[in-house]
Amino acid sequence: MKINQLMVVAAMVLLSSCAAHVGTLTSNVSLNQANFRVVSTATGSAQTKLVLGFGGLKKEALVAEAKKDLIAKANLTPTQVLANISVDYKTSIYPGFIPAVVINKVILTADVIEFTK
Numbered sequence: 297m298k299i300n301q302l303m304v305v306a307a308m309v310l311l312s313s314c315a316a317h318v319g320t321l322t323s324n325v326s327l328n329q330a331n332f333r334v335v336s337t338a339t340g341s342a343q344t345k346l347v348l349g350f351g352g353l354k355k356e357a358l359v360a361e362a363k364k365d366l367i368a369k370a371n372l373t374p375t376q377v378l379a380n381i382s383v384d385y386k387t388s389i390y391p392g393f394i395p396a397v398v399i400n401k402v403i404l405t406a407d408v409i410e411f412t413k
Contacts, residue, residue, distance in 0.1 A: 331413040335376065338408055340366025343401040358402040359383060366404045378406040 342361035344352035362383075370378060386401040 332409050332411050335408045335410045337405060338366055338370035339403065339405050340369055341401060341403045343399060346398040348396060352400065358400060362402040362404045366406060370408055376408055376410045379409045381406040
């Protein structure tokens with residue numbers, strides 16, 4: 297009986313994980329006139345994995361990679377721009393009690409704005 301309980305506790309510890317989310321809003325597009333419309337929403341992401349602290353990119357490099365992915369997926373025309381850009385960071389740690397594997401993910405989301413005049 298004690299061995300079964302010990303195995304259940306060991307499985308719970310090994311299969312646990314941890315995650316955290318942080319977000320920031322930025323934008324440079326001036327939308328103070330009624331000469332635009334929101335066409336769609338575009339999303340770009342990048343992630344890195346660290347095993348025992350080795351590997352991966354810095355947070356700034358992840359944001360740059362996510363920005364490249366966002367621009368590629370947005371497929372903008374000459375009259376379109378990205379606005380209301382949000383940056384979300386997600387860090388997942390596996391297993392939860394020892395940071396053996398850390399996955400950092402950056403997700404950029406933006407509105408695709410098309411100017412009509």
